[in-house]
Amino acid sequence: YQVRMIPYEDDEFTRPFTGKVDAELNQKMNVEVRVEGVDSRQFALVMDTCWATPVNDPDYSLRWDLIIN
Numbered sequence: 091y092q093v094r095m096i097p098y099e100d101d102e103f104t105r106p107f108t109g110k111v112d113a114e115l116n117q118k119m120n121v122e123v124r125v126e127g128v129d130s131r132q133f134a135l136v137m138d139t140c141w142a143t144p145v146n147d148p149d150y151s152l153r154w155d156l157i158i159n
């Protein structure tokens with residue numbers, strides 16, 4: 091399966107950004123998270139939080155919150 095994060099320009103999720111997206115720290119953004127390659131009748135995506143680290147370690151002390159719900 092593949093997970094994609096798609097940023098949108100508007101609150102209605104009708105205009106996805108094209109090209110490079112510049113954002114300020116703590117700027118609210120509308121992002122669709124889409125999982126492709128799964129049976130949607132048997133799979134549901136529920137996200138409360140999402141963060142990034144500079145290394146491949148989810149417990150690394152330095153991290154940036156991407157989604158806070």
